[in-house]
Amino acid sequence: MFDLERWQEILETISKNKLRTFLTGLSVASGIFILVILLGFGQGMQNGISSQFQRDASNRISVYSGVTSKGYKGLNPGRIIEMTNEDYKYLIKKYEEDLEFKSSVYRIWSGTLNFGNESGSYRVEGVYPDYQFLENEDMVAGRYINYDDHDKKAKVMVIGNKVKQDLFKNQDPIGQQVQINGVNFKVVGVYSDPGGEREETRAFVPLSTSQRVFGGADKVGNLGFTLKPKETFQKTLEQSVRFSSEIESFLKERHLIAPDDTSAIGINNTLEGTKRFYDLIGMIKTFFWVVGICTIIAGVVGVSNIMLIIVKERTKEIGIRKALGAQPLSIITMILHESIFVTAIAGFTGLILSMALLEVVGPNLDMDFIKNPSVNFNVAITTVFILVLAGALAGFVPAWRAARIKPITALREE
Amino acid sequence: MITIKDLHKSYTMGANSLHVLKGINFSVQEGELVSIMGSSGSGKSTLLNILGMLDEADEGSYTLDGVPIKNLNEKIAAQYRNKFLGFIFQSFNLINYKSALDNVGMPLYYQGMKRKDRTDKAMAYLEKVGLANWAHHMPNELSGGQKQRVAIARALASDPKVLLADEPTGALDTKTSYEVMDLIQGINDEGKTILIVTHEDDIAHMTKRIVNLKDGLIIDDTSVKQVRALSHV
Numbered sequence: 001m002f003d004l005e006r007w008q009e010i011l012e013t014i015s016k017n018k019l020r021t022f023l024t025g026l027s028v029a030s031g032i033f034i035l036v037i038l039l040g041f042g043q044g045m046q047n048g049i050s051s052q053f054q055r056d057a058s059n060r061i062s063v064y065s066g067v068t069s070k071g072y073k074g075l076n077p078g079r080i081i082e083m084t085n086e087d088y089k090y091l092i093k094k095y096e097e098d099l100e101f102k103s104s105v106y107r108i109w110s111g112t113l114n115f116g117n118e119s120g121s122y123r124v125e126g127v128y129p130d131y132q133f134l135e136n137e138d139m140v141a142g143r144y145i146n147y148d149d150h151d152k153k154a155k156v157m158v159i160g161n162k163v164k165q166d167l168f169k170n171q172d173p174i175g176q177q178v179q180i181n182g183v184n185f186k187v188v189g190v191y192s193d194p195g196g197e198r199e200e201t202r203a204f205v206p207l208s209t210s211q212r213v214f215g216g217a218d219k220v221g222n223l224g225f226t227l228k229p230k231e232t233f234q235k236t237l238e239q240s241v242r243f244s245s246e247i248e249s250f251l252k253e254r255h256l257i258a259p260d261d262t263s264a265i266g267i268n269n270t271l272e273g274t275k276r277f278y279d280l281i282g283m284i285k286t287f288f289w290v291v292g293i294c295t296i297i298a299g300v301v302g303v304s305n306i307m308l309i310i311v312k313e314r315t316k317e318i319g320i321r322k323a324l325g326a327q328p329l330s331i332i333t334m335i336l337h338e339s340i341f342v343t344a345i346a347g348f349t350g351l352i353l354s355m356a357l358l359e360v361v362g363p364n365l366d367m368d369f370i371k372n373p374s375v376n377f378n379v380a381i382t383t384v385f386i387l388v389l390a391g392a393l394a395g396f397v398p399a400w401r402a403a404r405i406k407p408i409t410a411l412r413e414e
Numbered sequence: 415m416i417t418i419k420d421l422h423k424s425y426t427m428g429a430n431s432l433h434v435l436k437g438i439n440f441s442v443q444e445g446e447l448v449s450i451m452g453s454s455g456s457g458k459s460t461l462l463n464i465l466g467m468l469d470e471a472d473e474g475s476y477t478l479d480g481v482p483i484k485n486l487n488e489k490i491a492a493q494y495r496n497k498f499l500g501f502i503f504q505s506f507n508l509i510n511y512k513s514a515l516d517n518v519g520m521p522l523y524y525q526g527m528k529r530k531d532r533t534d535k536a537m538a539y540l541e542k543v544g545l546a547n548w549a550h551h552m553p554n555e556l557s558g559g560q561k562q563r564v565a566i567a568r569a570l571a572s573d574p575k576v577l578l579a580d581e582p583t584g585a586l587d588t589k590t591s592y593e594v595m596d597l598i599q600g601i602n603d604e605g606k607t608i609l610i611v612t613h614e615d616d617i618a619h620m621t622k623r624i625v626n627l628k629d630g631l632i633i634d635d636t637s638v639k640q641v642r643a644l645s646h647v
Contacts, residue, residue: 005526008529012516317509320520321509321520323468323495323501324520324521324524325492325493325524327488327489327493406468408469411468
């Protein structure tokens with residue numbers, strides 16, 4: 001490998017046969033290039049879709065109530081079901097061990113927010129402190145609602161980034177008084193949400209305050225939970241599904257709802273959606289890998305073809321070299337050394353070009369479902385090595401055969 | 415230098431077996447300049463290929479400089495070719511992407527000589543054939559006669575025991591042929607053993623001994639008075 005004489009010989013051969021070298025290199029470089037770009041965009045799609053799913057905690061279970069569609073135990077259909085603080089308290093006590101975050105929500109209908117001359121209609125909800133994590137919100141300024149606010153039924157509120165921009169423009173909202181339907185609340189925090197603007201046009205107040213001030217009594221609109229994750233995703237999913245069906249039957253029993261009534265209690269288990277999402281991501285990734293591997297195979301076939309042609313083209317030269325005293329091994333190593341050198345250089349060129357493209361284009365790409373395409377460097381390096389190895393293997397057979405040709409046969413080739 | 419006893423060679427072509435050499439007995443002393451003649455199909459090229467270890471005989475013995483040449487594997491054959499033999503071909507067989515100098519240096523490369531020594535030695539041989547000024551030209555920039563002279567320099571480069579020339583003037587016009595023959599005669603004068611396969615009478619008469627082959631047998635083997643090529647140029 002470090003035989004200087006052989007390197008000189010090979011570099012000379014390469015420099016005197018530019019077209020041949022270029023063609024071999026091109027098929028390798030383009031194979032790697034396409035593969036890296038494909039894998040990069042596969043990753044980009046995964047990132048993009050993931051961020052769409054990050055609006056809420058990925059394992060959130062939401063419970064909401066509706067209207068009965070079936071009569072049960074003498075009660076007529078069409079009854080409006082409303083969950084209460086009691087339901088919530090019973091559930092969080094019963095599942096205390098399993099729950100990670102929990103909150104009930106009281107929604108204030110037609111919430112109009114007023115600050116100075118600015119006003120707007122936003123979705124305003126009374127929640128517990130854990131709700132921040134159920135909604136996957138990050139604080140930009142100030143703090144979220146805490147249990148102290150809740151106990152004191154304090155008139156404080158947390159607003160989304162968009163609400164802040166609408167009402168306050170460039171002013172600092174913290175400590176300002178905003179009216180919700182005419183009642184003064186003090187802003188204590190501003191949050192952002194990966195789900196974007198739609199999720200940031202909301203405001204939150206303590207649940208207790210909302211129920212008292214806006215006449216909710218002990219009614220709650222919906223419940224949100226997350227469970228502590230288990231060791232495996234499968235176990236977490238199983239527990240989550242079991243938990244969903246247990247609360248469903250508990251609530252149906254308590255509110256006298258027919259067990260087969262599907263409209264009175266609704267449960268939305270994000271984790272099941274998450275599973276579908278991961279399946280989708282898995283499929284996308286598999287697809288890109290399959291396409292990528294096919295590309296590599298095409299590259300390998302291309303390299304093999306070119307190697308065959310090269311050996312064919314050099315048959316006479318090989319005959320001459322053998323007549324001058326070249327040993328079979330030196331012929332094989334000459335061809336392999338050259339092919340490995342060329343494919344390696346070309347492979348890394350393709351790798352560097354494609355990664356540079358991803359680096360440049362990636363962050364500037366602003367599409368909903370493609371975000372920050374990138375590729376695992378180790379994967380890319382491995383594919384380069386696979387291609388180089390495949391090129392060497394592909395070159396070995398014709399090289400070996402060429403080395404075995406009788407020099408007299410090779411010399412007769414015209 | 416070369417001793418051949420009862421050499422047989424057949425080729426199988428499909429179902430037929432073609433008996434090309436039917437028992438050749440023949441020896442060459444050091445410093446001889448021998449031409450092997452015969453019509454096409456007489457087996458002269460086959461004989462030369464066997465002498466050149468490019469092909470193997472079916473039967474018979476072949477001794478080169480006291481070394482029995484038999485049961486060669488590819489590796490040893492390559493070593494022997496490099497050490498004992500220099501080839502000159504009708505179609506020159508230069509490597510077309512290498513300069514004249516690098517072509518002459520090839521056998522030395524396979525001897526494991528360092529690049530600088532190789533270049534010096536190759537240059538010396540190019541000078542000998544009168545092409546020092548053409549050292550860095552590619553084969554396609556050279557005339558036929560020049561190419562053959564590069565090939566002769568290459569054949570000499572490894573300082574072989576025997577030069578084997580297969581129709582060395584076959585692709586050249588008469589004048590150039592005589593120039594090449596003059597060079598070959600000069601090399602022979604210095605003591606190198608040379609075998610030439612040819613079907614041209616005038617070329618054959620420029621050697622010192624003519625061996626005539628017909629249908630795989632030597633029918634005639636006579637020493638002749640050498641005609642100096644220079645007298646024709």
